[in-house]
Amino acid sequence: MDMEQIAKIFKALGHPTRIKIVKHLIGIDTCICGEIVGIFAYSQSTISQHLKILKESGIVCGEVEGPKTYFCVDKNVLNDFKQYVNDL
């Protein structure tokens, strides 16, 4: 895991809403869809954008299933990231 990727994850988590999304996803470890939108006071497009950024960082992955997309945290990436931070 190179520093570019690490920086991307830091950046992705550098927004309160995205931290909340990640924590939520961790909480219900089984993946979940855009019910996430219902939790926040932001529009669907905004949440979708946040999820995209999280996906691009690698910390979150999404699986398309029919019209829905199930999101979940990539445990491996999360653990690598935790390790990196711990070793700072």
Added chain:
Amino acid sequence: MDMEQIAKIFKALGHPTRIKIVKHLIGIDTCICGEIVGIFAYSQSTISQHLKILKESGIVCGEVEGPKTYFCVDKNVLNDFKQYVNDL
């Protein structure tokens, strides 16, 4: 340590140069001044700006001493941050 601050730290670390600066500061744990500028290919003003962002996040502190400013990592903040990440 509330989430706003955590997000600020994530954001501050969301840039490769700033990660490098922080790692450097941790490495020489005794504080250091703008010799940091010499390490990077960026201008003095750019590095100064990065240091300001790091300071505002709380992860780094700087002490003015004469014409110089000594920077160092705030161990307490760093540890709290590590704890937060670990508890994700």
Added chain:
DNA sequence: ATCGTTTATCGCCTATTAACGATGTATAAT
């Protein structure tokens, strides 16, 4: 074939970031 649902993307706008050079400020040395 059409409709409703779910998600992603587009276009737009404003605000923020990242970088720079130039300028300002404080101190130390001469």
Added chain:
DNA sequence: ATTATACATCGTTAATAGGCGATAAACGAT
């Protein structure tokens, strides 16, 4: 008093981010 050093800040520019509503795309159900 002047000069040199070390930083910080200002002003500018280009790029990116954050938000929205509107539209498109994919699919299931009717």
